[in-house]
């Protein structure tokens with residue numbers, strides 16, 4: 001499943017499922033709780049009862065030696081996340097575990113399905129107030145089930161909850177749906193956790209990933225992430241989910257069919273002056289490796305010799321000023337431009353950004369070009385739908401300071417504002433695709449079509465935090481634009497391939513290595 005659903009979208013699907021008569025809320029809660037318990041036993045088979053990870057057969061009577069082998073503390077909250085917690089408590093108890101349950105909130109005010117499961121648990125054990133969950137509980141490091149808040153949390157946690165969660169730091173903690181201190185829409189911490197609460201060992205979510213699992217502090221707090229199917233697939237189809245996981249979705253187009261080099265486009269990368277050409281050369285190498293038929297670097301005359309000693313398959317020409325570049329652009333075969341890496345911030349560079357934008361050609365604007373756009377509203381107004389902006393967080397804040405402020409403000413009420421919302425708003429304002437970089441790269445077009453290239457969990461590639469890797473990404477996207485990819489597809493596929501290249505190389509990666517992984521990555525894609 002490549003959809004990523006917000007809390008509101010998830011609620012809409014749940015409501016549609018219940019309204020269809022196919023399933024009740026109580027049944028969904030039971031499936032959720034069972035999914036959590038199965039996931040725990042699959043993850044740690046040594047904790048599983050003798051019958052394995054599947055839920056216990058109803059007719060099964062526990063043998064004495066199956067009782068009390070393991071201990072769990074279940075922390076329940078006032079909503080349906082707490083309801084899932086009561087189901088998990090019951091199922092662990094049925095598997096022979098010693099289970100203690102604590103509730104934050106008033107049992108009388110629980111929503112109906114949660115209240116039903118609260119009542120079922122009361123037939124088996126007690127429920128104590130969260131305030132009674134004191135430090136002796138954590139001796140022996142029981143398994144902690146975090147069922148305090150799920151998709152319903154969007155403001156700072158009450159102190160009682162925060163203190164209890166912080167005290168579990170040395171215990172294995174399983175988060176139901178989302179760690180309670182995290183916003184499922186944004187991945188941001190809802191409360192500061194002094195000294196930290198540590199990551200959950202496992203987070204078990206339902207139906208699809210939520211943005212908060214992928215963005216910001218989400219991945220480092222979720223531990224392992226498991227998505228459990230609770231039978232909502234049919235309803236997901238009816239629901240238009242606008243955010244999905246990035247993929248290389250037009251990979252068929254990456255293979256080169258017939259045609260000569262110019263059938264695959266001609267990418268032109270503008271460079272800075274003497275001793276500033278490395279970034280543009282990295283971008284050019286990326287554009288060529290990703291399959292642009294021809295790639296040219298344009299630099300000031302004074303930097304030609306320096307660049308010539310470093311380039312072979314990439315062509316080189318002098319571009320002293322915007323007028324010279326206008327002349328070069330008379331060659332209609334040049335169909336994708338890249339400006340910004342190592343460019344500089346002077347008048348020549350600002351004029352070149354203007355020429356790039358006035359040409360109407362597909363263009364990637366990165367690094368210094370973004371700073372120039374931030375400085376000059378007139379330039380910014382020239383952005384058009386064939387452009388791709390590739391800011392990292394600092395450049396984003398320079399270009400869209402008000403949006404960045406809103407993104408970084410602590411959440412006090414829902415719905416929370418996420419990196420997805422920020423990228424969408426920025427793309428709408430700019431009138432072009434914005435690729436907002438990070439381990440959680442978010443790509444949006446002006447209509448809000450959005451994807452997340454998450455270099456997290458199994459795709460974690462921290463080696464990408466190396467000088468020049470962004471320049472290579474700009475080159476990848478430019479190369480794909482030259483090959484005729486639409487801006488959103490070029491950005492999404494470029495980001496996805498960028499991560500794949502980093503994964504292929506692994507630790508020790510430097511920017512130069514990235515384009516060199518492309519042949520193997522593309523070969524593997526073709527084979528699959």
Ligand SMILES: NC(=O)C1=CN([C@@H]2O[C@H](COP(=O)(O)OP(=O)(O)OC[C@H]3O[C@@H](n4cnc5c(N)ncnc54)[C@H](OP(=O)(O)O)[C@@H]3O)[C@@H](O)[C@H]2O)[C@@H](O)CC1
Nearest residue numbers: 014029032078079080081149150151152153155156157177
């Ligand atoms: N959708 C689905 O398909 C399915 C969903 N399922 C499960 O339901 C979960 C969602 O349940 P939910 O909507 O009841 O929200 P939940 O996270 O329990 O919290 C709401 C409660 O917490 C309170 N509250 C929030 N923040 C607070 C704070 N900081 N401090 C204090 N209070 C705070 C809030 O209070 P209020 O804001 O209303 O004042 C309200 O009482 C979901 O994550 C999943 O586990 C599954 O059962 C199966 C299918």
Ligand SMILES: Nc1ncnc2c1ncn2[C@@H]1O[C@H](COP(=O)(O)OP(=O)(O)O)[C@@H](O)[C@H]1O
Nearest residue numbers: 392437438439455462464465467468469470471
């Ligand atoms: N920890 C990380 N995990 C995955 N990708 C990362 C990480 N840090 C940075 N990246 C990626 O590396 C690239 C860095 O780009 P940028 O910040 O522009 O660097 P530079 O200017 O040095 O080229 C971006 O594509 C970003 O998404």
Ligand SMILES: [K+]
Nearest residue numbers: 146149176178
């Ligand atoms: K939770």
